[in-house]
Amino acid sequence: xxxxxxxxxxxxxxxxxxxxxxxxxxxxxxxxxxxxxxxxxxxxxxxxxxxxxxxxxxxxxxxxxxxxxxxxxxxxxxxxxxxxxxxxxxxxxxxxxxxxxxxxxxxxxxxxxxxxxxxxxxxxxxxxxxxxxxxxxxxxxxxxxxxxxxxxxxxxxxxxxxxxxxxxxxxxxxxxxxxxxxxxxxxxxxxxxxxxxxxxxxxxxxxxxxxxxxxxxxxxxxxxxxxxxxxxxxxxxxxxxxxxxxxxxxxxxxxxxxxxxxxxxxxxxxxxxxxxxxxxxxxxxxxxxxxxxxxxxxxxxxxxxxxxxxxxxxxxxxxxxx
Amino acid sequence: xxxxxxxxxxxxxxxxxxxxxxxxxxxxxxxxxxxxxxxxxxxxxxxxxxxxxxxxxxxxxxxxxxxxxxxxxxxxxxxxxxxxxxxxxxxxxxxxxxxxxxxxxxxxxxxxxxxxxxxxxxxxxxxxxxxxxxxxxxxxxxxxxxxxxxxxxxxxxxxxxxxxxxxxxxxxxxxxxxxxxxxxxxxxxxxxxxxxxxxxxxxxxxxxxxxxxxxxxxxxxxxxxxxxxxxxxxxxxxxxxxxxxxxxxxxxxxxxxxxxxxxxxxxxxxxxxxxxxxxxxxxxxxxxxxxxxxxxxxxxxxxxxxxxxxxxxxxxxxxxxxxxxxxxxxxxxxxxxxxxxxxxxxxxxxxxxxxxxxxxxxxxxxxxxxxxxxxxxxxxxxxxxxxxxxxxxxxxxxxxxxxxxxxxxxxxxxxxxxxxxxxxxxxxxxxxxxxxxxxxxxxxxxxxxxxxxxxxxxxxxxxxxxxxxxxxxxxxxxxxxxxxxxxxxxxxxxxxxxxxxxxxxxxxxxxxxxxxxxxxxxxxxxxxxxxxxxxxxxxxxxxxxxxxxxxxxxxxxxxxxxxxxxxxxxxxxxxxxxxxxxxxxxxxxxxxxxxxxxxxxxxxxxxxxxxxxxxxxxxxxxxxxxxxxxxxxxxxxxxxxxxxxxxxxxxxxxx
Numbered sequence: 001x002x003x004x005x006x007x008x009x010x011x012x013x014x015x016x017x018x019x020x021x022x023x024x025x026x027x028x029x030x031x032x033x034x035x036x037x038x039x040x041x042x043x044x045x046x047x048x049x050x051x052x053x054x055x056x057x058x059x060x061x062x063x064x065x066x067x068x069x070x071x072x073x074x075x076x077x078x079x080x081x082x083x084x085x086x087x088x089x090x091x092x093x094x095x096x097x098x099x100x101x102x103x104x105x106x107x108x109x110x111x112x113x114x115x116x117x118x119x120x121x122x123x124x125x126x127x128x129x130x131x132x133x134x135x136x137x138x139x140x141x142x143x144x145x146x147x148x149x150x151x152x153x154x155x156x157x158x159x160x161x162x163x164x165x166x167x168x169x170x171x172x173x174x175x176x177x178x179x180x181x182x183x184x185x186x187x188x189x190x191x192x193x194x195x196x197x198x199x200x201x202x203x204x205x206x207x208x209x210x211x212x213x214x215x216x217x218x219x220x221x222x223x224x225x226x227x228x229x230x231x232x233x234x235x236x237x238x239x240x241x242x243x244x245x246x247x248x249x250x251x252x253x254x255x256x257x258x259x260x261x262x263x264x265x266x267x268x269x270x271x272x273x274x275x276x277x278x279x280x281x282x283x284x285x286x287x288x289x290x291x292x293x294x295x296x297x298x299x300x301x302x303x304x305x306x307x308x309x310x311x312x313x314x315x316x317x318x319x320x321x322x
Numbered sequence: 323x324x325x326x327x328x329x330x331x332x333x334x335x336x337x338x339x340x341x342x343x344x345x346x347x348x349x350x351x352x353x354x355x356x357x358x359x360x361x362x363x364x365x366x367x368x369x370x371x372x373x374x375x376x377x378x379x380x381x382x383x384x385x386x387x388x389x390x391x392x393x394x395x396x397x398x399x400x401x402x403x404x405x406x407x408x409x410x411x412x413x414x415x416x417x418x419x420x421x422x423x424x425x426x427x428x429x430x431x432x433x434x435x436x437x438x439x440x441x442x443x444x445x446x447x448x449x450x451x452x453x454x455x456x457x458x459x460x461x462x463x464x465x466x467x468x469x470x471x472x473x474x475x476x477x478x479x480x481x482x483x484x485x486x487x488x489x490x491x492x493x494x495x496x497x498x499x500x501x502x503x504x505x506x507x508x509x510x511x512x513x514x515x516x517x518x519x520x521x522x523x524x525x526x527x528x529x530x531x532x533x534x535x536x537x538x539x540x541x542x543x544x545x546x547x548x549x550x551x552x553x554x555x556x557x558x559x560x561x562x563x564x565x566x567x568x569x570x571x572x573x574x575x576x577x578x579x580x581x582x583x584x585x586x587x588x589x590x591x592x593x594x595x596x597x598x599x600x601x602x603x604x605x606x607x608x609x610x611x612x613x614x615x616x617x618x619x620x621x622x623x624x625x626x627x628x629x630x631x632x633x634x635x636x637x638x639x640x641x642x643x644x645x646x647x648x649x650x651x652x653x654x655x656x657x658x659x660x661x662x663x664x665x666x667x668x669x670x671x672x673x674x675x676x677x678x679x680x681x682x683x684x685x686x687x688x689x690x691x692x693x694x695x696x697x698x699x700x701x702x703x704x705x706x707x708x709x710x711x712x713x714x715x716x717x718x719x720x721x722x723x724x725x726x727x728x729x730x731x732x733x734x735x736x737x738x739x740x741x742x743x744x745x746x747x748x749x750x751x752x753x754x755x756x757x758x759x760x761x762x763x764x765x766x767x768x769x770x771x772x773x774x775x776x777x778x779x780x781x782x783x784x785x786x787x788x789x790x791x792x793x794x795x796x797x798x799x800x801x802x803x804x805x806x807x808x809x810x811x812x813x814x815x816x817x818x819x820x821x822x823x824x825x826x827x828x829x830x831x832x833x834x835x836x837x838x839x840x841x842x843x844x845x846x847x848x849x850x851x852x853x854x855x856x857x858x859x860x861x862x863x864x865x866x867x868x869x870x871x872x873x874x875x876x877x878x879x880x881x882x883x884x885x886x887x888x889x890x891x892x893x894x895x896x897x898x899x900x901x902x903x904x905x906x907x908x909x910x911x912x913x914x915x916x917x918x919x920x921x922x923x924x925x926x927x928x929x930x931x932x933x934x935x936x937x938x939x940x941x942x943x944x945x946x947x948x949x950x951x952x953x954x955x956x957x958x959x960x961x962x963x964x965x966x967x968x969x970x971x972x973x974x975x976x977x
Contacts, residue, residue, distance in 0.1 A: 014821050043805045048644075051813070059810055059821050064802050066647070067812035067822070068640065069666050075637035079644020079652065082628060083583055084803050087648070108633035288604060290624035296582035296650030297801060298776050299625050301607070302768035308578045308730065310625055311606040312763050315574060319566045320760055321352040322516065 071102025110164025131205030233269030355560030385873030501536025575729025649801030695947030948976030
């Protein structure tokens with residue numbers, strides 16, 4: 001059956017209580033549009049989030065939704081996907097969630113290369129707890145709710161992703177919804193673990209990296225027009241895709257350099273993609289031949305009388321004497 | 323002469339093969355139809371510190387260890403120094419005569435306190451510091467000394483089999499010590515041979531060399547020291563039996579019970595279970611007997627268990643929860659420090675009514691505590707783990723058989739009541755091994771509760787509500803991916819669909835729904851899963867206890883009853899929700915209550931008081947990291963019954 005889905009089909013009736021002008025709206029819309037365009041039926045789609053404003057996102061999406069613990073969305077999502085590999089799993093959360101309290105899982109997920117997608121709503125602040133500094137806020141910055149400038153240096157999420165072995169590393173911007181939608185579709189289609197860092201102004205607490213700032217506020221006009229800070233990698237001929245194993249060092253290196261750009265020019269798009277790395281599912285299937293056919297969620301281990309049907313005789317024999 | 327009643331101990335530096343020698347000893351005895359109970363003690367160390375394995379052998383089933391040693395097999399000085407005082411007067415010590423001049427004061431791995439005690443012990447018995455001095459004190463008590471030139475034999479074997487590097491076969495002294503022991507005990511060498519062959523089934527050359535070494539030691543000890551020895555082992559006819567560890571028993575139960583996803587982060591002593599599972603992760607279903615279709619059936623119904631080593635225990639509990647939501651029977655397996663990290667995840671599983679199993683292997687805390695040693699210190703912790711009131715069931719297994727079947731039961735309860743179930747076990751149970759009748763795996767019920775998907779059907783008449791209010795609090799649970807069953811989960815309080823709510827009325831309804839399931843569980847769970855009463859029915863004195871103390875208590879009350887001291891034993895299995903009527907019924911009949919458990923604060927005694935109002939008269943506790951023995955229980959209870967001791971008894975034996 002061909003599915004004719006629209007973004008509105010992925011909309012719930014739950015009241016959305018994000019602040020007016022929040023960058024999260026753009027990300028939500030882009031996710032719904034991507035799901036509709038990918039034509040994945042809702043019952044095969046799981047949205048998994050952490051805690052914070054971004055954590056509420058699954059409640060606004062008509063798909064299975066799991067609003068989990070602070071920093072733990074990735075392991076929950078990993079369990080869901082491994083138990084039922086037929087599901088399309090999209091994970092989302094804030095930068096504090098994924099790069100602060102959940103940083104260990106960020107690295108763990110990179111090492112596994114499970115076929116899921118992770119989207120970070122990156123705004124430099126902990127919004128729901130009223131604007132504290134998050135791990136992506138630069139050293140010395142002082143958004144309005146901080147009593148004093150930030151003492152910590154910022155983490156570079158793209159670098160951390162590359163260092164963790166993530167096989168799809170990209171950055172989007174929440175106010176360029178069409179570009180973000182396309183990026184998310186590529187991420188979801190990517191064979192393996194995909195990470196998308198989405199720059200997302202927090203209109204209430206981050207009064208530095210505002211929508212206007214991203215739009216080029218304060219930059220010198222070029223031909224009478226202020227250029228936006230955000231530019232698309234594709235538009236400058238950047239190609240982050242690995243097509244041969246020999247290309248890996250060079251493609252990684254250029255991604256690292258590209259990920260350093262910040263300030264007047266901020267690249268968005270795919271920095272690095274390598275589908276030549278085995279997925280976690282493939283690694284499992286190597287040692288569990290029946291994994292694809294009978295994944296953990298659909299095994300039948302009981303008989304018609306509802307008694308256990310697993311045959312332990314081989315295992316017991318190894319432990320039986322004489 | 324004592325026939326088929328023996329306590330044998332072998333020890334050595336960690337990493338020298340003590341476990342495999344104990345395994346060989348246990349298997350040989352099992353091949354001979356005898357029963358075995360073994361326990362393993364080891365330091366938190368990879369190589370060098372002292373580890374030992376104590377095996378008790380009998381002609382009848384046994385489920386506990388005893389303190390005295392009848393035969394002590396040593397090939398290093400430290401083992402001899404640490405254990406020689408505990409060898410019975412009619413027992414024997416095997417040792418390498420080349421080591422008799424070693425002084426205990428020169429052994430760096432013996433603690434100062436142990437050295438001080440050794441000094442005092444020897445000082446009172448003629449003085450001296452060498453192993454020879456120590457052995458002389460044993461000999462003076464009647465202990466038979468059996469010098470076996472292990473090192474010389476090793477050299478000879480190396481020569482015979484043209485082994486260049488002696489270090490590569492150094493571990494063979496273990497099986498020489500086993501061989502020597504059996505020579506002393508007059509046990510047929512054929513069984514030793516069977517055991518060694520089965521241990522090295524895939525390495526025939528290693529088997530041959532080990533056999534040659536064991537044979538030399540066997541012949542020497544048999545011919546020179548066997549005559550008239552007080553202990554003797556003789557094969558008896560028997561059906562095939564299992565010889566396995568507690569960790570293996572629980573792992574096998576999980577496989578049978580349909581656990582198809584397990585997460586873990588490495589931790590002693592819980593990892594053993596996950597490692598066993600990972601080594602055996604593909605298995606078959608019982609096929610119908612009709613010929614021809616069998617292969618196709620097996621292929622179609624191939625079963626497997628994913629074991630995922632996670633980045634930490636937070637990932638372990640949350641990943642298992644994710645798998646459980648998706649529809650797999652999922653568990654995680656840990657010990658105290660790891661369980662500490664799982665608190666928030668436990669609460670999330672509770673509020674979202676996720677069937678999650680946590681197998682908790684208790685060990686001595688707090689913090690890192692004594693990480694490789696035993697304790698039952700997490701009862702209160704498991705009951706109260708996490709913030710807020712969050713439902714969970716706690717079941718404690720008393721022995722390996724319970725561990726096996728309970729591992730199935732906990733999944734049934736988790737899915738029937740849609741909540742986390744904590745299976746409480748401990749280091750003593752995990753690391754002990756014993757002979758058992760082969761598990762009967764047929765007729766073990768699987769209850770998946772009210773499930774939609776993978777066989778369960780959806781009522782399509784109305785919009786699906788994951789947390790629909792029902793009379794008994796159980797809402798049909800859809801597995802993710804089942805058409806028509808979209809739902810949401812959140813750590814926030816939620817409505818019937820699973821969306822966030824802060825509505826005070828809904829909050830009350832949801833709390834009642836979740837916590838009310840515990841009352842339902844109490845009504846439905848079989849009495850045998852709640853409490854087990856052992857011993858004389860109308861005993862005035864009743865012991866209350868839980869978990870792996872069971873074997874030692876059963877052994878002790880059996881001995882006391884043989885002397886006319888009638889003591890009952892109420893074993894508590896279901897610890898949350900607490901089976902108040904069943905416990906009350908048993909305790910009301912008793913005139914004297916003795917609580918026995920392996921923790922400092924007598925946690926069960928407090929729980930019983932809290933739930934039933936009964937105050938136990940005496941508590942017998944042990945918290946030095948070494949499991950309680952049948953002898954200790956017997957002595958403590960005897961003292962209490964005779965009125966010699968009262969109140970709180972702290973047991974202290976341990977090496």
